[in-house]
Amino acid sequence: MSVDSLQRGLQRALTRARQADDHLLAGRIREQGHRLVFLFNGLIRISRLYNADNAAFEEPARELSDTLASLVDLLGAVHLVCVEDQVYINDVRIRVQPHEQEVLSGLIEELERHEIGGISFHAALTPPQLRSLARLMSAPPGTSGRARAELAGQLAEAGDVELGGRYRFRVKGERPRTFLEHGEIQRRGAAVLRDTLGSLAAHRVPNPLPIRRVVIDLVDSLKADPAHAAAVPLRRPGRGPGEQHLLSVCSLSIQLGQALGLSDAALSDLGVTAMLHDVGRVQESDWNRHGAAGARILLHQRGFHEGKMRRLRAVFEHHQPIAERPSLFARILHIADDYDVLIAPRPGLPQIPPATAQASMWAARGTEYDPDLMALFVQTMGLYPPGSLLELSDGCWAVTVSGGRGPERFAWPRVRIVSRSDVTTVAEEVDLYECRDRLRPRRVVNPVSQGVDVAQLLEAVFSAA
């Protein structure tokens, strides 16, 4: 690479980056957010000086109410978060001139007195509600250690407001154990999905950034142990089937993308796509039209980004058979999506064992599914994908907890023995490859017909890990 090509490359990258920005939206959030912060701080200060019925409140309260309504209209829930000496509105940092920093710090201090680090407005508030909120904020704080909880208790009349604790920046490297983090990522992912889908259902502009952050964590986490992804569809940690489906497809897609050797950047684009691939079902009841409906929702996002273009295309194509030449992301999603739909437990539907589901999909490789991607998928899952209930040659039952592990161990997973007398607990892990001379899988057992709750067993296995 020469200086010339470096310079040209940078020139192109910067031009493309400029194209990616939704100037209008970012500008509006900054402008309105700036106004919200300053008006809110002003209203709290005024509350200390005047009685509640003083006319001095009227204009700023009305203006704050309008500003908040405008932001709610734009973003859905408005999250004001203070970290160090900075204030963010829904991840967009509010920029201030040096001489305005004092005002920003003033608001941060006002919140800090009540041990509050952020406020979420889930709906627009009327001027009286805002006056009430400001009055409560300006009052002396409650007992130390419970100040926020006490204030929260008095907030009923202040409308749909949620108080958050103190926040800090999380710095790379301060990671908890992988398994715990995986669970935490899934939990956070579900929360982000709820916010995002709610926002999209209300016809707001898509904001993939929070989802991308979750996906990046997921990519890092699955590098440590891909078996987590394979088990996600069967685990039911109290989420609705819809959210769980999106999280499962995301995990499985990333797992398949990693097996293919996609770059981290492509994996994050793929993961965001997977998280949003069924967004059309939020508005469209006709299954056959949900892809187009989803793309139609997502295309409201402004600004060029390769992730967006590939996402939109894949959302259109993720149920197309390979003869119609769907994109790579769509072909990956197709496999992950169908696998999850087949094995995930559903009220009123027979549960299909993972190994059986995979075998059915294997039979459709080359027609429904990309044969090479299907081969990779099977390699990562193994002959008996994680969560399969097996009857072993000694008559014991075992649930599989590992994926393919290479050609030699493809048919020899690691398993946890399940006691037939107590099907809710699992014993030590056994590597069937290591003891293949004396023990082998005899057949796949349908757990439902045997009264075994595989989801519960997997939860126990992975939580304990």
Place this chain on the structure above:
Amino acid sequence: MTQQVEGQGAEPLPIPDEVDGGEVEGDRLAPRHQRVSELLTKLATTARSFLLYDPGNAAIHRFLSSLLETFLTTLRDERRLALAVRPFELHFEGRVVYLNHDRERSLAFRLYRDGVRTLTFYEGFQWEELARLLEILSIRYTSIRQREDDMVTLLWRAGFRHLEVVAVEGIVPDERSEAEEAAAPASAARPALALPDDMDLPRPALPPPVGPTWVTVPEERLESLRAEVWGSALPGDCLALLEHLRRQLADPEAMLRFSEVAHIFQEVRDYLLTEHHLVPLKALLVFLWNLANEEQPAWDLGRHAVIYDVLDSCGDRPAIRRLLRSVPPDERQLRPELLKVLDCICPDPVAAVADVLSEERSAAARAVGRQVLEHYGVRRPEAIHKRFLEADGQLASDLLRVIGRIGGEGSVAFIASQSSHPDPAVQDEVLWQLGRMPYSGSVGRALLEIFRRSVGDRRSRVLEMIARTHDSRFIDHLAEHVDQHGGSLSPDEAAQIGRVMGMLGGEASVDRWQEWLRPASGRRRGLEGPLPRIITAALALSEIPGERAAEALGEAFDFADEGSQSWILGALAQRQRRRTA
């Protein structure tokens, strides 16, 4: 400091060497720390320069070369460079090596506010990684990409191998608050969106199960799959997406209006233009034209108007400028696909390209623009002539170049007739063109006209061109010029005119120059006429071979006064040198 507006060209602008220097006094640091300090100042300067200037600017080229060289030499010696980021400072081994309190300019402040806490460079850091780092730093300087990526996701995506970045990964509740949360959840619960339980159903209908086996996928097939998400495949993805949108636009059940998707078409167009993907760009434009030719559906009666708006914007100045710049600067060769694109977007490509050329400063883009005009000018020369008559400055000069290239009857005369054009840029162009034309009476007259109207360097260039014509008819005109302006000509100019007249006149003109060196009447010593006239004649004789010219100079020397003698002596010496050579 001059700020350059985006896209105004790649000509160098004056940029000071250091635009974002730190406040650290280098001479108080040890030599190692001083070198790191200089490196960081260069990094800050270069990163911010992309915000202030056109990225194609020659000065940025200089910054980049210098920055990389400093990186390489510093890392070769240090092997590892760990920098701690503080709000206004960068620390190396506990010493402040970069300090800048100006929020707008401080690299440290920007890095800190964007969440970077440490940067560690390792030996092996090279072009590619420097490019990615500068891209991220520069992008953040311009504060863009709010929705799809942020600093942390961009750094993660970059996948650095010789640069370790410890950055803030997000905002999380601190431990105390998490404990409080568990004890007393705060106020109102969030409104939950209930996704339909059957959102992923129905299950697919599949054939009977077949036991899978381990199938190894050849590496070349894996590589081919991975290539589907490389940058080179993105234009295809974009066009495939637009095809889906086209189907939706035609679907009476979807009832999609074009205005809802117009921005996607514009974004794809801008991307294809920026990345110089002209073939897919042409496909996009054909696609739009096809849409425009279809009947408007009942649910979207304003469709044609919106499509035409998009098409119009495809041919606006920024778009045409990008098109002209789509040819790599070192290539400067018109590509056929560029013409096809122009055919799709411009009802009058001559006017559109000429409009852009009136502001374009990049020499390479101008060259491509001239070739475009030449292509269309062959069929419509009158359009080029007409536009030339309305133009001035560099555009007029470019159009004249095009007229010259198109050629044809009357183009020589037309160019020659511009010799009296008041615009210096046009006069320069006329000269450039005349120098490349076969010599004719028109060319001669034009040269003479420019000679008369110009001064200084331009007149000197014209004289050189006149000398190459070998047309002795110039002698009378030049002699007349000397006679008329003899008193005001500088000696150097007179000398140049003399040499040219000598070359053109040859031996046949010796008598004439001898006459110009006639002794002064009366008893006083000296030659007749003003000194410039004498110089002219002496230098004319210096160019004429043969003894007669030498004798004429010798005779003149005997009568000349001191001022003239030095010139005559010089002319004789020149003849001698030429003969010796």
